[in-house]
Amino acid sequence: MSEASATGTTEEILRGYTVAFEAGCEAFLLRYPESELYAPVRYLMGLGGKRLRPALVMAACEACGGNREQALPAALAVELFHNFTLMHDDIMDDAPLRRGHETVHERWDANLAILSGDALHVMACEALLGAPAHTLPALMRTFHRTALEVCEGQEQDMAFESRDEVALAEYMEMIRLKTSVLLAASLHMGGTSAGADATTLDALYEFGLHVGLAFQLQDDYLDAFGDPERFGKQVGGDILADKKTFLLIRALEEARDAELDALRAELGQRSEGKVARVLDLYRSLGVDAELRDAMAGQVALAEGALHRLSLANPGHSRAAHAKSLLYGLASMVTERLS
Ligand code: IPE
Ligand code: IPE
Ligand code: MG
Numbered sequence: 001m002s003e004a005s006a007t008g009t010t011e012e013i014l015r016g017y018t019v020a021f022e023a024g025c026e027a028f029l030l031r032y033p034e035s036e037l038y039a040p041v042r043y044l045m046g047l048g049g050k051r052l053r054p055a056l057v058m059a060a061c062e063a064c065g066g067n068r069e070q071a072l073p074a075a076l077a078v079e080l081f082h083n084f085t086l087m088h089d090d091i092m093d094d095a096p097l098r099r100g101h102e103t104v105h106e107r108w109d110a111n112l113a114i115l116s117g118d119a120l121h122v123m124a125c126e127a128l129l130g131a132p133a134h135t136l137p138a139l140m141r142t143f144h145r146t147a148l149e150v151c152e153g154q155e156q157d158m159a160f161e162s163r164d165e166v167a168l169a170e171y172m173e174m175i176r177l178k179t180s181v182l183l184a185a186s187l188h189m190g191g192t193s194a195g196a197d198a199t200t201l202d203a204l205y206e207f208g209l210h211v212g213l214a215f216q217l218q219d220d221y222l223d224a225f226g227d228p229e230r231f232g233k234q235v236g237g238d239i240l241a242d243k244k245t246f247l248l249i250r251a252l253e254e255a256r257d258a259e260l261d262a263l264r265a266e267l268g269q270r271s272e273g274k275v276a277r278v279l280d281l282y283r284s285l286g287v288d289a290e291l292r293d294a295m296a297g298q299v300a301l302a303e304g305a306l307h308r309l310s311l312a313n314p315g316h317s318r319a320a321h322a323k324s325l326l327y328g329l330a331s332m333v334t335e336r337l338s
């Protein structure tokens with residue numbers, strides 16, 4: 001997407017927001033004791049990650065004429081909530097690695113990962129209470145609605161593992177719920193923090209939904225084809241778990257005869273060489289290229305929503321920076337390696 005006007009690459013602008021977020025986050029975590037319950041919280045939050053969602057909260061707030069400081073409570077809420085979902089997701093997905101390090105349930109155990117995850121969710125709600133009182137009811141409405149939707153999406157993701165057939169439309173709805181709504185809500189909550197009008201909030205949300213769909217498509221792509229050194233998670237984990245990703249769904253639809261038999265024989269077992277054999281089938285069926293086309297389609301839809309957004313105050317340098325991040329976001333998300 002073009003129309004970037006501020007200086008610096010999208011990554012550099014993102015970095016400016018993450019530095020501001022990190023300082024606020026460190027101060028927030030000091031409110032909680034150094035006890036066992038919070039050790040996994042500090043561990044997972046300390047492993048960093050891209051901090052994309054809090055940056056989006058702060059950028060949307062500044063793009064709408066506010067400043068990043070007033071958006072900090074909402075930014076903390078979405079990032080703490082995101083980390084809660086990761087802690088529980090890694091138990092559900094039996095994942096060994098997160099952000100290049102052991103997952104919480106591997107380092108401690110599943111019970112502590114469940115409890116510390118629960119604590120993270122409550123901490124997210126407590127962080128949100130720091131928002132200016134006049135914005136709080138609207139922020140809480142978006143935040144809690146989104147939290148429930150993420151749970152709905154995660155339930156579908158798990159249920160699809162053991163289903164023989166899942167339609168592409170069902171997959172798109174599942175990833176809208178488990179992933180996209182949180183990116184969309186981040187932008188919406190940033191706009192709400194700045195007092196943006198309903199039309200602006202709607203466009204921000206729609207933009208976030210399409211960026212979020214592209215984001216999860218790239219996550220599925222990297223889980224299959226990513227570089228283990230860069231990805232930070234176990235490459236091939238989705239294949240081992242028979243996750244109904246875009247790649248598997250389209251491969252099951254496209255494969256015929258011997259290829260279909262070979263693919264079906266891989267499901268429901270975890271034998272040596274499963275990941276490599278499934279990857280070969282994906283490549284020969286061309287579903288990797290198809291995923292990239294689907295992602296480009298979501299980027300185009302995101303671009304449409306962004307052009308409908310009339311963001312005020314283009315002369316203001318913070319607002320110009322924020323707008324640049326939004327314009328560069330879709331490319332950054334689809335070109336990312338981790
Ligand atoms: C991982 O999110 C979970 C998904 C929705 C795919 P991120 O890729 O944003 O994870 P971090 O926070 O950067 O580690
Ligand atoms: C995660 O989907 C969505 C949520 C955590 C809500 P994934 O299971 O694909 O995320 P990763 O790949 O483990 O980060
Ligand atoms: Mg999962």
Ligand code: MG
Pocket residue numbers: 089090093095
């Ligand atoms: Mg997972």
Ligand code: MG
Pocket residue numbers: 219220223
């Ligand atoms: Mg994934």
